[in-house]
Amino acid sequence: MGQTRLPLLAEAPTTYEPLLSWVEEVAELTKPDRIHWVDGSEAEYRTLTDELVAAGTLTRLNPELFPNSFAAFSDPADVARVEEQTFICSKNERDAGFTNNWMDPDAMKEKLTGLFEGSMRGRTMYVIPFVMGHLDAEDPKFGVEITDSAYVVTSMRIMARIGTDVLKKIEETRAFFVPALHSVGAPLEEGQADVPWPCNPEKWIVHFPEERSIWSYGSGYGGNALLGKKCYALRIASVMARDESWLAEHMLILKLTSPEGKAYHVAAAFPSACGKTNLALLDPTIKGWKVETLGDDITWMRFGKQGELRAVNPEAGLFGVAPGTGWGTNPNAMRAIAKGNSIFTNVALTDDGGVWWEGMTDEVPAHLTDWRGDDWTPEAGRPAAHPNSRFCTPIDQIDMLASEYFAPDGVEVNAILFGGRRKTTIPLVTQARSWANGIFMGATLSSETTAAAAGAVGVVRRDPMAMLPFIGYDAGDYLNHWVRVSGKANPARLPKIFLVNWFRRTREGGFAWPGFGDNSRVLKWAIERIEGTADAVETPIGFIPTPASLDLTGLEMTEAEVEEAVRFDADEWHAELPGLEDWFARFGGSLPKSITAELDGLKARLA
Numbered sequence: 001m002g003q004t005r006l007p008l009l010a011e012a013p014t015t016y017e018p019l020l021s022w023v024e025e026v027a028e029l030t031k032p033d034r035i036h037w038v039d040g041s042e043a044e045y046r047t048l049t050d051e052l053v054a055a056g057t058l059t060r061l062n063p064e065l066f067p068n069s070f071a072a073f074s075d076p077a078d079v080a081r082v083e084e085q086t087f088i089c090s091k092n093e094r095d096a097g098f099t100n101n102w103m104d105p106d107a108m109k110e111k112l113t114g115l116f117e118g119s120m121r122g123r124t125m126y127v128i129p130f131v132m133g134h135l136d137a138e139d140p141k142f143g144v145e146i147t148d149s150a151y152v153v154t155s156m157r158i159m160a161r162i163g164t165d166v167l168k169k170i171e172e173t174r175a176f177f178v179p180a181l182h183s184v185g186a187p188l189e190e191g192q193a194d195v196p197w198p199c200n201p202e203k204w205i206v207h208f209p210e211e212r213s214i215w216s217y218g219s220g221y222g223g224n225a226l227l228g229k230k231c232y233a234l235r236i237a238s239v240m241a242r243d244e245s246w247l248a249e250h251m252l253i254l255k256l257t258s259p260e261g262k263a264y265h266v267a268a269a270f271p272s273a274c275g276k277t278n279l280a281l282l283d284p285t286i287k288g289w290k291v292e293t294l295g296d297d298i299t300w301m302r303f304g305k306q307g308e309l310r311a312v313n314p315e316a317g318l319f320g321v322a323p324g325t326g327w328g329t330n331p332n333a334m335r336a337i338a339k340g341n342s343i344f345t346n347v348a349l350t351d352d353g354g355v356w357w358e359g360m361t362d363e364v365p366a367h368l369t370d371w372r373g374d375d376w377t378p379e380a381g382r383p384a385a386h387p388n389s390r391f392c393t394p395i396d397q398i399d400m401l402a403s404e405y406f407a408p409d410g411v412e413v414n415a416i417l418f419g420g421r422r423k424t425t426i427p428l429v430t431q432a433r434s435w436a437n438g439i440f441m442g443a444t445l446s447s448e449t450t451a452a453a454a455g456a457v458g459v460v461r462r463d464p465m466a467m468l469p470f471i472g473y474d475a476g477d478y479l480n481h482w483v484r485v486s487g488k489a490n491p492a493r494l495p496k497i498f499l500v501n502w503f504r505r506t507r508e509g510g511f512a513w514p515g516f517g518d519n520s521r522v523l524k525w526a527i528e529r530i531e532g533t534a535d536a537v538e539t540p541i542g543f544i545p546t547p548a549s550l551d552l553t554g555l556e557m558t559e560a561e562v563e564e565a566v567r568f569d570a571d572e573w574h575a576e577l578p579g580l581e582d583w584f585a586r587f588g589g590s591l592p593k594s595i596t597a598e599l600d601g602l603k604a605r606l607a
């Protein structure tokens, strides 16, 4: 080396020059008091959680209820992803496309350099080597997150494979790693007391796609701060995928085994807080069908040697929406959580040192401490847990985890579902007419906004492939990439595509379909469509189930109620068309020709 390093780097457990020089550069800029190289061990986790408990960031839960588990309460202004402050800083504005915020990369670097200047003063700078996907994958995707938040370190340990083994492999293979820099933006002056959840009112979540780097400032929460997740495994990975001919998608993956013992794999893209974790952990209400989980949020897919589409889950944990997750709706998630080793954020505390959130149990506790730390009773008139409160739990605590989760080359995908949260218009399930029609369906995907992102809730927005906030480049190029990459497919093995909607409402305002475990009935229909054994009605938008083709055994719904969930409504679709035309007009010249052809086809069929 021969270089003189900062004294802070004396203990560095690596001689890998690209990493050392980046860590040094960041330390010189951010001026931490010390540097801690994260090894990922149990002992380190214990020390960090002890320190976080002492600092008031974490509350240790009653170990008899939730062993080795903690609750964190964020600043009330730091509770979700901040899409308005999320940027794709490609060299050319055109390459960020109309769905992303953009700023010139040099101007952005200058701005961020100003903010990061001294931002870690008084704090520890943690260096977390991580890999998304398997360490022994053919082409492992490495990253190193630098953060001044120990909460981020403990959460990253659950969500990704991190630590010494990863660092060794980066060094041995002299691998590229995505430099992912994070600061809560709350330096401490000499003698200044810390707060339990340091953050900054000003937040910037910034991606440099050509350089494949991430800079995140000001937030300590979820997708803003755990940089392996949305920032890397979706935004940066989508750019890598474009360049290397694969797909990085906001999808769950599950394995479904029929009563005859035949296995299928289903990938499903739903926007944030629209049911991925719940479907991935589904408990079927129909006899003989078995579901096992592979992933609940992010799926990386590539066409294999036989032209089959193969999928892996690059994550190692669940970062699930707490409210609505209960013993009635999602017992598999509850069992995984009950094993402990979890970090809960912005849930409510029970008086016996456990956690609670809306929908966890039918019976509402008589007294709680709400997510803001205030006394709460059922008469309070406000939710006890924040609507975007989360549980962070190791994926291998899921009893129904499929053994293929551990296979570096993943599983073959047989069906892809696209789904959103729509009160009207979108039937329970519609099978695409073809692969091209399915890509069109994905491109038209729309959903009412949720609490997973800051901003208004319940507004319908277009969300192509549930990737609107996560496409790291031009949205039209992204659709073209879907078309182009499927040129590598064996047409006989292309997955069948379906559009689903668990959230349609009846005229009275209730859900038209019971959802959750009963979604297994829709999965079964999809598989039977693949096998050619289920009937369907052809409509202008695609194939919908005949009432007799859905397995409704044991379901307490009248025929009229089922009809309300599955029906195609021509009037609603006529009303939908102008919005679709406006949406696709926004892509300008970068819209694939096949999408235009599909839109014309739909209009002609509806006329």
Ligand SMILES: Nc1nc2c(ncn2[C@@H]2O[C@H](COP(=O)(O)OP(=O)(O)OP(=O)(O)O)[C@@H](O)[C@H]2O)c(=O)[nH]1
Pocket (backbone or CB within 6 Å): 270, 271, 272, 273, 274, 275, 276, 277, 278, 279, 296, 297, 319, 320, 321, 323, 324, 325, 329, 452, 502, 503, 511, 514, 515, 516, 519
């Ligand atoms: N009515 C109804 N609600 C559902 C269904 N599935 C999920 N939900 C609710 O939707 C909310 C979000 O569900 P999740 O499964 O956590 O959503 P997600 O897509 O994994 O969310 P992210 O982690 O933000 O990406 C929860 O409140 C669930 O209870 C369903 O089939 N029907």
Ligand SMILES: O=C([O-])CC(=O)C(=O)O
Pocket (backbone or CB within 6 Å): 080, 081, 221, 222, 223, 224, 229, 230, 271, 272, 273, 297, 319, 452, 453
């Ligand atoms: O990234 C987050 O904060 C949580 C999440 O999974 C999403 O919003 O899709």
Ligand SMILES: [Mn+2]
Pocket (backbone or CB within 6 Å): 271, 272, 273, 297
């Ligand atoms: Mn998600």
